[in-house]
Amino acid sequence: xxxxxxxxxxxxxxxxxxxxxxxxxxxxxxxxxxxxxxxxxxxxxxxxxxxxxxxxxxxxxxxxxxxxxxxxxxxxxxxxxxxxxxxxxxxxxxxxxxxxxxxxxxxxxxxxxxxxxxxxxxxxxxxxxxxxxxxxxxxxxxxxxxxxxxxxxxxxxxxxxxxxxxxxxxxxxxxxxxxxxxxxxxxxxxxxxxxxxxxxxxxxxxxxxxxxxxxxxxxxxxxxxxxxxxxxxxxxxxxxxxxxxxxxxxxxxxxxxxxxxxxxxxxxxxxxxxxxxxxxxxxxxxxxxxxxxxxxxxxxxxxxxxxxxxxxxxxxxxxxxxxxxxxxxxxxxxxxxxxxxxxxxxxxxxxxxxxxxxxxxxxxxxxxxxxxxxxxxxxxxxxxxxxxxxxxxxxxxxxxxxxxxxxxxxxxxxxxxxxxxxxxxxxxxxxxxxxxxxxxxxxxxxxxxxxxxxxxxxxxxxxxxxxxxxxxxxxxx
Amino acid sequence: xxxxxxxxxxxxxxxxxxxxxxxxxxxxxxxxxxxxxxxxxxxxxxxxxxxxxxxxxxxxxxxxxxxxxxxxxxxxxxxxxxxxxxxxxxxxxxxxxxxxxxxxxxxxxxxxxxxxxxxxxxxxxxxxxxxxxxxxxxxxxxxxxxxxxxxxxxxxxxxxxxxxxxxxxxxxxxxxxxxxxxxxxxxxxxxxxxxxxxxxxxxxxxxxxxxxxxxxxxxxxxxxxxxxxxxxxxxxxxxxxxxxxxxxxxxxxxxxxxxxxxxxxxxxxxxxxxxxxxxxxxxxxxxxxxxxxxxxxxxxxxxxxxxxxxxxxxxxxxxxxxxxxxxxxxxxxxxxxxxxxxxxxxxxxxxxxxxxxxxxxxxxxxxxxxxxxxxxxxxxxxxxxxxxxxxxxxxxxxxxxxxxxxxxxxxxxxxxxxxxxxxxxxxxxxxxxxxxxxxxxxxxxxxxxxxxxxxxxxxxxxxxxxxxxxxxxxxxx
Ligand SMILES: Cc1ncc(COP(=O)(O)O)c(C=O)c1O
Ligand SMILES: Cc1ncc(COP(=O)(O)O)c(C=O)c1O
Numbered sequence: 031x032x033x034x035x036x037x038x039x040x041x042x043x044x045x046x047x048x049x050x051x052x053x054x055x056x057x058x059x060x061x062x063x064x065x066x067x068x069x070x071x072x073x074x075x076x077x078x079x080x081x082x083x084x085x086x087x088x089x090x091x092x093x094x095x096x097x098x099x100x101x102x103x104x105x106x107x108x109x110x111x112x113x114x115x116x117x118x119x120x121x122x123x124x125x126x127x128x129x130x131x132x133x134x135x136x137x138x139x140x141x142x143x144x145x146x147x148x149x150x151x152x153x154x155x156x157x158x159x160x161x162x163x164x165x166x167x168x169x170x171x172x173x174x175x176x177x178x179x180x181x182x183x184x185x186x187x188x189x190x191x192x193x194x195x196x197x198x199x200x201x202x203x204x205x206x207x208x209x210x211x212x213x214x215x216x217x218x219x220x221x222x223x224x225x226x227x228x229x230x231x232x233x234x235x236x237x238x239x240x241x242x243x244x245x246x247x248x249x250x251x252x253x254x255x256x257x258x259x260x261x262x263x264x265x266x267x268x269x270x271x272x273x274x275x276x277x278x279x280x281x282x283x284x285x286x287x288x289x290x291x292x293x294x295x296x297x298x299x300x301x302x303x304x305x306x307x308x309x310x311x312x313x314x315x316x317x318x319x320x321x322x323x324x325x326x327x328x329x330x331x332x333x334x335x336x337x338x339x340x341x342x343x344x345x346x347x348x349x350x351x352x353x354x355x356x357x358x359x360x361x362x363x364x365x366x367x368x369x370x371x372x373x374x375x376x377x378x379x380x381x382x383x384x385x386x387x388x389x390x391x392x393x394x395x396x397x398x399x400x401x402x403x404x405x406x407x408x409x410x411x412x413x414x415x416x417x418x419x420x421x422x423x424x425x426x427x428x429x430x431x432x433x434x435x436x437x438x439x440x441x442x443x444x445x446x447x448x449x450x451x452x453x454x455x456x457x458x459x460x461x462x463x464x465x466x467x468x469x470x471x472x473x474x475x476x477x478x479x480x481x482x483x484x485x486x487x488x489x490x491x492x493x494x495x496x497x498x499x500x501x502x503x504x505x506x507x
Numbered sequence: 508x509x510x511x512x513x514x515x516x517x518x519x520x521x522x523x524x525x526x527x528x529x530x531x532x533x534x535x536x537x538x539x540x541x542x543x544x545x546x547x548x549x550x551x552x553x554x555x556x557x558x559x560x561x562x563x564x565x566x567x568x569x570x571x572x573x574x575x576x577x578x579x580x581x582x583x584x585x586x587x588x589x590x591x592x593x594x595x596x597x598x599x600x601x602x603x604x605x606x607x608x609x610x611x612x613x614x615x616x617x618x619x620x621x622x623x624x625x626x627x628x629x630x631x632x633x634x635x636x637x638x639x640x641x642x643x644x645x646x647x648x649x650x651x652x653x654x655x656x657x658x659x660x661x662x663x664x665x666x667x668x669x670x671x672x673x674x675x676x677x678x679x680x681x682x683x684x685x686x687x688x689x690x691x692x693x694x695x696x697x698x699x700x701x702x703x704x705x706x707x708x709x710x711x712x713x714x715x716x717x718x719x720x721x722x723x724x725x726x727x728x729x730x731x732x733x734x735x736x737x738x739x740x741x742x743x744x745x746x747x748x749x750x751x752x753x754x755x756x757x758x759x760x761x762x763x764x765x766x767x768x769x770x771x772x773x774x775x776x777x778x779x780x781x782x783x784x785x786x787x788x789x790x791x792x793x794x795x796x797x798x799x800x801x802x803x804x805x806x807x808x809x810x811x812x813x814x815x816x817x818x819x820x821x822x823x824x825x826x827x828x829x830x831x832x833x834x835x836x837x838x839x840x841x842x843x844x845x846x847x848x849x850x851x852x853x854x855x856x857x858x859x860x861x862x863x864x865x866x867x868x869x870x871x872x873x874x875x876x877x878x879x880x881x882x883x884x885x886x887x888x889x890x891x892x893x894x895x896x897x898x899x900x901x902x903x904x905x906x907x908x909x910x911x912x913x914x915x916x917x918x919x920x921x922x923x924x925x926x927x928x929x930x931x932x933x934x935x936x937x938x939x940x941x942x943x944x945x946x947x948x949x950x951x952x953x954x955x956x957x958x959x960x961x962x963x964x965x966x967x968x969x970x971x972x973x974x975x976x977x978x979x980x981x982x983x984x
Binding site for chain 1: 612808
C-alpha cells in the first residue's frame with residue numbers, strides 16, 4: 031500500500047454512507063414540518079449547496095424577462111417588457127432553428143451564441159484570442175467536467191490514471207474521477223494561509239503518485255469550492271509552468287469567477303495567464319476552462335447550462351470530444367440563452383441597464399455583507415475558526431470540538447463533522463455539509479455553508495448556529 | 508470473421524464520413540443563401556430530424572404559458588394568461604426548491620413531478636402499477652438511453668457485450684452502443700410487411716451473435732424511427748416471452764407513443780403488456796421504458812427532458828444507476844415542468860381546455876394529412892415505394908435507382924441513398940437523411956423524411972421531391 035492510498039482524504043464512503051444519512055434526515059425533517067410536527071424551528075435553512083435561488087436569492091429580471099419572451103413570443107409585442115428585452119428576445123428567436131426555443135440546437139451550442147461567448151472570453155481576458163471552435167456549451171459544467179474527465183482517463187492501461195485534485199475540493203468532481211476508475215491524487219490547500227496553493231505541495235503530491243498511478247491532469251478550482259481562496263496571477267503562472275514541465279492537462283474549474291469579493295483579490299483566468307505567458311506555454315499547455323450559468327450573478331442552476339473552452343488540444347482529441355459531447359443532442363436552449371445574457375449583459379443607455387446594475391450590485395453587497403457577518407460570528411465562537419475567503423459562495427469554518435463530543439460522534443459511527451451537521455440540522459434546522467465530503471487534512475474537521483442568501487436569512491442562520499454551537503460546547507466540555 | 512461482422516448493416520462510417528459531408532453541405536448552402544447566392548429555391552426545407560418546431564410546427568400554448576409564468580412570476584398576477592395556467596404555475600413554483608425554477612432539483616427529478624408522471628403511466632396503462640422510485644427524469648431520453656446502455660455494457664469481460672438492435676433504427680442509439688465498445692446485433696424489420704417485427708428474425712439475430720458477443724439486451728423502438736411501424740399487443744407479448752426465455756433486458760424506446768395515426772393501430776406500452784402478462788414475466792423481465800418531452804404533441808426538443816421507468820431491476824443495479832445519473836445534478840427544471848404538463852394536460856372544464864384540444868387536434872390532423880399526401884406522392888413515382896406507416900413522425904421510402912445512377916454514386920464515393928440526398932439538397936433544397944444512417948438490408952436504399960411539418964411546407968416539399976426525382980430518373984435512365 032502506498033502513502034497515497036493510506037491517507038485518502040476523500041473518505042471512502044464520502045457522500046455514499048455518511049451523507050446519505052444526512053439526506054435521509056433532511057427529507058424526514060421536511061416531511062415532519064409539512065405534517066405540522068413541532069420543532070424548535072418552523073423552516074429549515076438549507077445552505078447545503080451552492081444554489082442561491084434555493085436559499086431565497088432573486089433571479090435577475092433581465093434574464094427572466096428574455097427567457098419568458100422567448101418561450102411565449104406574444105410577450106414580445108406586449109409593451110409591459112422593456113424594449114431591449116423584446117428586441118433581444120426577437121433576435122435570439124431569429125437565431126434558433128425554426129425560430130423557436132423548442133428546436134434542437136447544434137451539438138456545441140447555437141453557433142451565434144458560441145460566437146458571442148468566445149468574444150466575451152476575449153473581452154474578459156484583456157483581448158486574448160479565443161476561438162469559437164474550441165467552445166462547447168453543455169447542460170451544466172458538471173456535465174462537461176464529467177465528460178472531459180472521462181476522455182482523460184485511460185481505462186485500458188495497466189497503470190491507473192491519476193488526476194491531481196485539491197483538498198478540500200468540489201465533491202462531485204472527485205466522485206466522477208473515482209467512478210471512472212481513476213485515482214484522485216490529493217494536493218492540500220494551506221488553511222492557515224487562507225487556503226493558499228503552494229507549489230511545493232503540488233510537487234509533493236505528484237511525487238506521492240509514483241508507483242500508484244499515472245498522473246495526467248491537474249484539477250484546479252478557482253475561486254475555490256469550498257475553500258473560497260482566489261489564486262493570484264503569480265500563482266497561476268507557477269502552476270502553468272509546473273503543468274508544462276510535468277506534462278499535465280489543466281482543468282480550470284472557474285465557475286465562481288463572478289463572485290470574487292476579497293478586497294485585494296481579482297479573478298484572472300487560466301486562459302488569460304496562459305495567453306500572456308506566450309510561447310512555448312501559450313501554444314503547448316493543454317487547458318480546459320469551465321464556466322456556468324448556475325453561479326455568479328445569474329445563479330440559474332435549474333436551467334442547466336455551462337461551457338468549456340478547450341485550448342491546445344490535439345485535433346484528434348478534439349474530434350473525439352465532439353463525438354463524446356454528441357451523445358447528448360445539445361444543451362437546453364433556454365440555458366444557452368441565459369449564458370448569452372451572462373456574456374452580454376445590458377449596456378449603459380439600454381432601458382434595462384439601471385435595474386440590472388441595481389440587482390447585481392445588490393447581490394454583490396449581500397455577498398460581502400454575509401461573508402463579513404459570518405466571519406465575525408464564527409470567529410467569535412470557541413471551537414470555530416473561519417479563514418477569510420476571497421471568492422466563491424461558501425465559508426468553510428473549522429471545528430475544534432471537545433474530546434467528549436468526538437467520542438460521542440464515534441459512538442454514533444460518524445465523523446465529528448458529520449455528527450455536528452446531523453445535530454445542527456436536527457436541533458437548529460440548519461442544513462450544512464460536513465467537510466468530509468470535500469476532503470480535509472487528517473485530524474481537521476469543517477462544515478460548509480453557502481453564504482449566497484438574503485441577509486435576514488443569514489442573520490437567522492448565524493443566530494441558530496451560535497446558539498446550537500454554544501450549547502454543544504457546554505454539553506461536551 | 509463471423510456472419511455478424513461481415514454484414515454490418517450499420518455502415519462503418521455511418522454518420523461519421525458520408526453524412527459529415529451532408530452536414531458540411533447544408534451549412535455551406537445555408538451560408539450561400541444568407542449571402543444571396545442564387546439557387547432554384549429561396550429556403551431549404553429541413554426535414555432531416557424529428558424536430559417539429561424546426562420545421563415550423565407551433566408549440567402548445569398551454570405549455571409555453573406555464574413555462575413563461577414560472578420563469579417570470581409577475582405573469583401569474585397578470586390576467587392576460589388563463590387562470591388555470593396561473594394556478595398551475597403557482598403550484599409548480601411552490602414545488603420548486605426555494606420557489607424558483609432556478610434551483611437545482613433532486614437528481615431523479617422534482618419529487619412531486621416524478622409522482623405525477625408515475626400516476627400518468629398508471630392511467631395510460633389501464634391502471635398497471637407504477638412506482639415513483641423507479642422513475643428517473645433526465646435531460647432528454649437520449650441521455651438516459653446512453654446511460655442505461657453504459658450500465659449494460661461490460662467493458663471488462665473478455666467477450667464483448669451485444670445488444671439486439673432494429674434495422675432500420677435510431678442512429679444515435681446505435682452509435683452509443685458502438686462507442687461503448689459493445690456490438691449492435693441487427694435484427695431486420697420486414698419492409699414488405701410494413702416493417703413488422705418477426706419472432707423468427709429475433710431468433711436468427713440472437714443465433715448470429717454466437718461466438719461474436721454476449722447479447723444481454725434487446726433494444727426496441729416502438730413506434731419505429733425511421734420505420735414508423737407500431738407493434739401489436741400480441742407482438743409485444745411474444746417479444747417479452749422471448750426476452751424472458753433468453754434473459755434479455757428490454758429497452759423500450761417509446762418516445763413516439765403519442766403520434767400513432769394508423770387507423771387500426773394503437774399504442775400499447777411494454778410496461779402495460781408486461782404487467783398484464785402476470786408472473787413469472789411481470790416480476791422478472793427487466794425493462795427500461797423511455798419517453799420524452801421532445802416528441803408527441805409537445806415537440807419541445809430544445810427543453811431537453813425525458814424520463815425512463817425501470818422495472819424489475821436488481822436493487823444493486825438501481826443503486827448503481829442512481830450514482831450514474833447523479834453525474835448530472837438534475838434535468839433542466841423547465842423541461843421537467845413540460846413533462847408534468849404532458850402527463851397532466853388541461854381537463855374538460857378548465858379554461859385552457861378548448862384551445863388545448865384545438866391545438867392538439869390540429870397536430871394530429873396535420874400528421875394524418877401529411878402522411879397520406881406523402882404516401883400518395885411517393886408511391887406514384889417510379890423508383891420510389893413507401894410503406895404505409897402507423898406511427899412516429901417519419902416516412903422512410905425506398906429508392907430503386909437506375910444502374911447508371913448507382914454507378915455515378917459509386918464514382919462519387921457515395922452510397923446511392925447518400926448520393927440521392929446530396930443532390931436533393933443541392934438541387935431542390937430539401938434536407939433529408941440517407942437510409943445508411945439507420946441501417947438497411949443489403950442492396951436496399953432509403954431516405955428518411957420527417958412529416959411533422961405544416962401542410963403547406965409538406966406540399967412544397969412533395970413538389971420539390973417529385974420534380975427532382977422525375978428529373979433524376981430521366982437523366983439516368
Ligand atoms: C466548483 C464547481 N464546479 C462545477 C459545478 C457544477 O455547476 P453546474 O453543473 O450547475 O454548471 C459546481 C456546482 O456547485 C461547483 O461548485
Ligand atoms: C427513437 C428516438 N429515441 C430517442 C430520441 C431522443 O429524444 P430526446 O433526447 O430529445 O428526448 C429520439 C430523437 O429523435 C428518437 O428518435
